[in-house]
Amino acid sequence: MSTPKPVSVTILGEEYLISCLPEEESALQDSARLLDQRMREIRASGKVMNGERIAVMAGLNLSNELLRQQQQATSKSGKIDEHLRSLRHKIETALNP
Known part of the structure; x- marks a missing residue:
């Protein structure tokens, strides 16, 4: 397991040192920029x-x-699940007339 290290980020001209795992540094930098x-x-x-x-x-x-x-992802997931159930039903109906 990696050891956290201090990472410098600048937000509104202020520098902050944040303890961060090396594998998460890129995401931390992206988050700070955003x-x-x-x-x-x-x-x-x-x-x-x-x-x-x-x-x-x-x-x-x-x-x-x-x-x-x-919320959008949950809604889309529900629609996909519904569509898959419909497809499964159609396949089962076609295979077992």
Whole structure:
């Protein structure tokens, strides 16, 4: 098993050292870049200037996107299951007239 190591990420110009497993470093860097991008967009809108509020808004927006994607995936999975049951029934009917 790998040993966590400190990884530097920069968000809104602030550097943070995050303990991370080497195999997860790329995902951590990608996550930090996405969060930084979203926080910069919120700050650029001019509606929110406080860093803490910007972080909360970015976190809420990302959480909302994740939940919507999970709901869509669940819905699609249900439709696929339904379609597979229908196909199985048709195959069984064709093989056992």
